[in-house]
Amino acid sequence: xxxxxxxxxxxxxxxxxxxxxxxxxxxxxxxxxxxxxxxxxxxxxxxxxxxxxxxxxxxxxxxxxxxxxxxxxxxxxxxxxxxxxxxxxxxxxxxxxxxxxxxxxxxxxxxxxxxxxxxxxxxxxxxxxxxxxxxxxxxxxxxxxxxxxxxxxxxxxxxxxxxxxxxxxxxxxxxxxxxxxxxxxxxxxxxxxxxxxxxxxxxxxxxxxxxxxxxxxxxxxxxxxxxxxxxxxxxxxxxxxxxxxxxxxxxxxxxxxxxxxxxxxxxxxxxxxxxxxxxxxxxxxxxxxxxxxxxxxxxxxxxxxxxxxxxxxxxxxxxxxxxxxxxxxxxxxxxxxxxxxxxxx
Amino acid sequence: xxxxxxxxxxxxxxxxxxxxxxxxxxxxxxxxxxxxxxxxxxxxxxxxxxxxxxxxxxxxxxxxxxxxxxxxxxxxxxxxxxxxxxxxxxxxxxxxxxxxxxxxxxxxxxxxxxxxxxxxxxxxxxxxxxxxxxxxxxxxxxxxxxxxxxxxxxxxxxxxxxxxxxxxxxxxxxxxxxxxxxxxxxxxxxxxxxxxxxxxxxxxxxxxxxxxxxxxx
Numbered sequence: 371x372x373x374x375x376x377x378x379x380x381x382x383x384x385x386x387x388x389x390x391x392x393x394x395x396x397x398x399x400x401x402x403x404x405x406x407x408x409x410x411x412x413x414x415x416x417x418x419x420x421x422x423x424x425x426x427x428x429x430x431x432x433x434x435x436x437x438x439x440x441x442x443x444x445x446x447x448x449x450x451x452x453x454x455x456x457x458x459x460x461x462x463x464x465x466x467x468x469x470x471x472x473x474x475x476x477x478x479x480x481x482x483x484x485x486x487x488x489x490x491x492x493x494x495x496x497x498x499x500x501x502x503x504x505x506x507x508x509x510x511x512x513x514x515x516x517x518x519x520x521x522x523x524x525x526x527x528x529x530x531x532x533x534x535x536x537x538x539x540x541x542x543x544x545x546x547x548x549x550x551x552x553x554x555x556x557x558x559x560x561x562x563x564x565x566x567x568x569x570x571x572x573x574x575x576x577x578x579x580x581x582x583x584x585x586x587x588x589x590x591x592x593x594x595x596x597x598x599x600x601x602x603x604x605x606x607x608x609x610x611x612x613x614x615x616x617x618x619x620x621x622x623x624x625x626x627x628x629x630x631x632x633x634x635x636x637x638x639x640x641x642x643x644x645x646x647x648x649x650x651x652x653x654x655x656x657x658x659x660x661x662x663x664x665x666x667x668x669x670x671x672x673x674x675x676x677x678x679x680x681x682x683x684x685x686x687x688x689x690x691x692x693x694x695x696x697x698x699x700x701x702x703x704x705x706x707x708x709x710x711x712x713x714x715x
Numbered sequence: 716x717x718x719x720x721x722x723x724x725x726x727x728x729x730x731x732x733x734x735x736x737x738x739x740x741x742x743x744x745x746x747x748x749x750x751x752x753x754x755x756x757x758x759x760x761x762x763x764x765x766x767x768x769x770x771x772x773x774x775x776x777x778x779x780x781x782x783x784x785x786x787x788x789x790x791x792x793x794x795x796x797x798x799x800x801x802x803x804x805x806x807x808x809x810x811x812x813x814x815x816x817x818x819x820x821x822x823x824x825x826x827x828x829x830x831x832x833x834x835x836x837x838x839x840x841x842x843x844x845x846x847x848x849x850x851x852x853x854x855x856x857x858x859x860x861x862x863x864x865x866x867x868x869x870x871x872x873x874x875x876x877x878x879x880x881x882x883x884x885x886x887x888x889x890x891x892x893x894x895x896x897x898x899x900x901x902x903x904x905x906x907x908x909x910x911x912x913x914x915x916x917x918x919x920x921x922x923x924x925x926x927x928x929x930x931x932x
Contacts, residue, residue, distance in 0.1 A: 375749075382746050383889045416833030418779065505832075506809040511820040513813040609820065616809070616832055634788040634834060636756040636857040661888070675760050682763070682791040683831050684806065 371635050373401065374627040380642055384649055384656055391654050394627055397645065402623045404644035404669070405633065409621045410502065412676045414637065417500065417619040420612045423509070423555060425481035425495045492530045493554060495613070497547045506616040507539050509551070511609045514538055522552055529553075539613075551613075640672025716875045719864035721882075722747050724875075728883035728899065729890070747882055748860060754881030755874055756788075756857040758907050763791050763855030764871050770798075771837075771850045773826070778842040782835050784856040789835055793853040797826050797839075804829045804839065804850075812840060826850075877906045 377397050381387045409415050476483075477491045507514055517538040522529045534553030541549045622632045631638055647666035650658045723733035725747050731739050739747060759765045767784050782789050795804045807828045812819040819840060825848060826839035839850070860868065868875070884899035 379746065379749055383885065385889060414834065416836070418832055418836070508820055512817060513809065513820070614820070636760065636788045636790070639753045639756070660893075675757065679760050679790055680834070683834065684808075 371631045371638060372627070373398070373624050373629050373631055376401070376631065376638055376642055377627055380645055380649070383646060386656070391656055392649060392652075397649075398624055398627065400645050400648050401641065404648065405621050405641050406623075408637070408641055408644065408669075408673060408676070409633075411673050412680065413503070413618040414634070414676055414680065415619045415621055415632065416505065416616065417498065418614070418616045419498055420609055420614050421495060421498075422612055423495075423551065424493060492550045494548050495550065497549060497615075498617070498619070499547075500619040500622075501547065502618040502620050504539075504615065504617050508609070508614040509537055509539075509555070510611050511614070512536075516541065517552060637672075637676060640669055640676065643672055644669035716872075717865055717867050718748065718751075718861055721751055721868065721875060721878060722864070724879045725751070725882040725886065728879065729886045747886070748862075750882035750885050751878040752860045753885075754878040754903070754907075755860065755868075757881075758874060758877050759855065759857045760790055761907060763793075764874075765856055765858045766793060766853060767856045768851065768853045771852060773797075773839065773843040773846065773848045773850060775843060775846045776823075778838055779832070780837045780839070780850070782837055782852065782854070784854060787857040787859045790855045790857055792831070793855065794851075795829060795837075795853075796851045798849050798851050800825070800848075802827075806830060807840065873906065877903065880906055 377394065378387075380397065381389070384391070386392055478493065481493050481495070504516065507516065514536075515538050517540050519540075519542065522540055526532070529552065532553040533555075535555065537551035537553060537555050539549055540552040622629070624631075633641065643665045647662050647664075647669055649662075650656060650665065651662035722739070722744055726733040726736060726739055731737070736744075765787075769784055771780050771782065773780070792806070795806075796802060797804060804826055805828045808830050812828075812830075816822065822841035823844035824841040826841060826843060829837055829839045831837055837850075837852075880899050880903035884896050884903055887893075887896035887899060
């Protein structure tokens with residue numbers, strides 16, 4: 371269903387088919403806002419994705435202003451209160467003169483670097499752009515759990531550099547879109563050593579790189595001539611040695627009325643009710659308090675209908691949750707031989 | 716009842732001459748069709764009466780399958796069977812699967828259970844190792860209203876009353892005949908399963924629509 375169909379229907383209800391009162395851009399803005407509210411309150415949109423380990427990155431930046439000119443940042447180097455940027459944690463101590471020299475170590479700007487050297491900082495992974503909440507996560511085709519800062523830091527001063535094989539997913543801040551694997555997973559891939567032949571990073575499972583058949587993340591050669599065997603490299607991911615994530619996702623934000631609506635068609639009318647509730651409540655010639663309250667009420671009922679429909683999808687489960695109250699104790703005695711003494715007759 | 720008859724019933728309510736319409740002609744009555752569709756969709760959400768059966772082929776090594784019922788959006792599942800064996804799959808979720816078998820994600824074979832991701836993606840467990848099976852799905856769906864006026868809307872007879880009440884309420888509301896719109900809205904709530912009775916899980920706030928009094932009253 372096109373967004374234009376929904377906007378046309380809304381305009382017919384408010385009797386503003388010529389956009390004299392509310393422009394299309396305003397309507398689309400309201401539409402996006404109401405849709406976002408509906409999706410967050412119902413969790414109706416779900417997605418699933420495989421995320422590579424180590425995380426792939428396209429670029430990084432050291433000055434925070436650079437982020438305004440780029441897309442999603444792949445890695446953020448430390449940027450503190452000074453006009454300087456630094457990559458080593460000890461640099462800030464030097465700047466404030468708390469010490470004259472500190473022995474530092476490696477820090478990574480690209481995720482894959484951490485698998486060649488032991489880095490001081492943690493390897494950041496990024497949730498998908500439309501991520502809202504986790505519903506299920508697995509690593510290397512095995513379920514993993516989510517841990518929080520309290521569990522990780524408690525008595526564990528080296529949690530940032532701890533390595534292991536069976537990680538948990540650690541979210542530092544729910545609003546950052548960043549997560550880590552704790553402990554860091556390093557012993558999963560047989561990585562080829564870097565030399566002058568390789569630009570970014572490539573990996574191969576058996577340690578021998580064969581360009582006729584092995585393609586990792588991105589490869590380019592400074593000496594090998596491109597020929598018809600090379601085209602656009604695709605990043606193929608399966609669930610082995612990757613993070614598999616099922617999550618509640620956010621809806622697409624629309625900018626043009628010609629776009630297709632992301633929601634199931636039967637949910638669209640509830641968004642329209644929410645939009646009508648907002649439109650009738652705006653400071654315009656069609657302001658009407660009762661109509662605004664009426665359509666807002668219909669929007670709230672629509673959320674209940676959607677939640678009811680989603681719960682009905684789980685109605686076929688063969689197990690059920692235990693009641694909160696304790697089960698009644700049975701007074702039936704154990705089936706023991708009669709010569710056994712009974713302790714609670 | 717055909718789509719044309721439904722539209723004419725709505726026109727009768729809103730005061731249009733159904734046989735010789737002056738406003739709701741063929742070029743403008745798509746609004747009525749859309750409103751009828753909305754009413755039927757909402758009723759199907761509340762009481763799954765429109766049931767459809769369709770099949771999904773299973774492919775080797777594929778773990779996720781998109782459910783696309785031919786006639787409309789998926790609302791709820793009634794039954795999922797694996798064919799040609801014919802036994803039903805039990806619905807589960809990743810938490811229960813993990814408790815039963817830590818390696819459930821890598822197990823292959825003939826599916827015996829499944830879980831849903833969102834509203835339209837099904838994941839069979841274990842996932843098939845070959846392409847010799849298919850799933851037979853019986854589900855409640857929201858129907859698509861036929862676009863031609865002479866097509867019969869093949870639904871529960873009560874559905875036509877629900878659709879007429881809803882479309883009438885919305886059209887009267889758009890014409891700002893709010894007293895009449897309020898009447899038809901309450902009638903729609905009575906005919907569908909949405910009730911204003913206190914204590915009902917889904918309650919519309921009893922808001923009296925106030926507007927200009929209709930000149931004919």
